[in-house]
Amino acid sequence: MVYLCSGTDSEKLEWFKTINIAGEKLTDQELRNAVYSGTWVTDAKRYFSKTGCPAYGIGSDYLTGSPIRQDYLETAIEWINNGDVEGYMGVHQNDPTAIELWNYFQSAISWVSATFTVKRTRFMKTVDWGTLYNKFKSEKLDPAAIETETAKLIGDDEVERKSGIYPYILTRDEKYLGIRTFTDSIKQKVYEKQDGICLICKKPFNIAEMEGDHIVSWKDGGKTVEANCQMLCKIDNRTKSGR
Numbered sequence: 001m002v003y004l005c006s007g008t009d010s011e012k013l014e015w016f017k018t019i020n021i022a023g024e025k026l027t028d029q030e031l032r033n034a035v036y037s038g039t040w041v042t043d044a045k046r047y048f049s050k051t052g053c054p055a056y057g058i059g060s061d062y063l064t065g066s067p068i069r070q071d072y073l074e075t076a077i078e079w080i081n082n083g084d085v086e087g088y089m090g091v092h093q094n095d096p097t098a099i100e101l102w103n104y105f106q107s108a109i110s111w112v113s114a115t116f117t118v119k120r121t122r123f124m125k126t127v128d129w130g131t132l133y134n135k136f137k138s139e140k141l142d143p144a145a146i147e148t149e150t151a152k153l154i155g156d157d158e159v160e161r162k163s164g165i166y167p168y169i170l171t172r173d174e175k176y177l178g179i180r181t182f183t184d185s186i187k188q189k190v191y192e193k194q195d196g197i198c199l200i201c202k203k204p205f206n207i208a209e210m211e212g213d214h215i216v217s218w219k220d221g222g223k224t225v226e227a228n229c230q231m232l233c234k235i236d237n238r239t240k241s242g243r
Contacts, residue, residue: 029070029085036089044098047105048073054102058109064125076105079130108133116150116166117143123154123162136170153177158218180224182212190229200236211237 033041048055048067055072065071074085080101081088092098112129113119146169153165157180164176182190191207198205210231216222232240 027069027071027074029074032086032089033070033073036086036093038093040089040092040095040098043096044073044101047098047102048076055105058106061119061121062109062112062124062127062129075130076101079108079133080104082134107137111137115141115143115146117147118150120150120154123165126163127166132167132170141170158224174218179218182224182229186226186229187212187231189226191231194231198233198236199230200232200240203233205233207231209233213237213240 033045047053049070049072051068053067053072055076056067059072063072063075065075067073077085077088092100108130111133112124116124149169150165153159153168154162159165159177160180161176161178164178168174168176187210188207190212191210196204196207196210198210210233212229213232214222214224215228215230218224222228
């Protein structure tokens with residue numbers, strides 16, 4: 001059976017997704033390659049889409065997925081065009097080569113390996129390296145100091161999301177780390193010790209209206225233990241955290 005379709009590239013992509021319900025399920029990037037087929041896709045596959053391809057050779061320690069299922073190609077385009085894969089492919093569909101994308105990818109991987117000098121593949125593969133590279137590639141960074149801090153954070157039991165260490169070191173945003181939270185048991189004990197009184201506003205609350213707060217913050221060496229817990233009302237806790 002042969003189908004002929006016409007319309008915009010986005011309409012064709014939706015059509016491909018519809019007929020892809022039957023048979024082997026294609027990935028989003030495999031569908032895009034069909035819609036935006038041309039000289040650019042053919043050349044891009046040479047770098048990103050074959051077993052043992054150049055992109056796999058330099059990027060396998062930092063990326064998840066499979067080159068032959070187009071995961072490497074999709075990731076590289078997401079990086080270079082801030083997540084807009086189809087927009088990039090539409091603009092470059094008839095370019096004679098994909099050298100711009102390949103040069104960008106090489107530069108991004110070189111920056112990662114030079115900035116974070118010890119390969120910890122288990123934690124590195126899920127990091128959004130493209131976003132970090134685009135934002136911090138021009139900054140003067142100290143790889144030795146970064147490795148010292150990385151090793152320290154890897155060994156810190158308070159840090160539950162180890163892959164978040166890399167964006168944290170560059171952004172200083174603790175949300176990436178998944179710092180340990182107090183258990184329900186600890187919060188209940190502390191709540192009862194405080195007689196349900198918020199230690200800041202001095203008003204009584206139900207436990208559901210309160211949150212466990214580190215008396216000594218994690219960044220100052222505080223641990224997630226009962227002795228370092230205080231129960232605050234949600235408003236006061238979030239105001240305190242925002243300072």
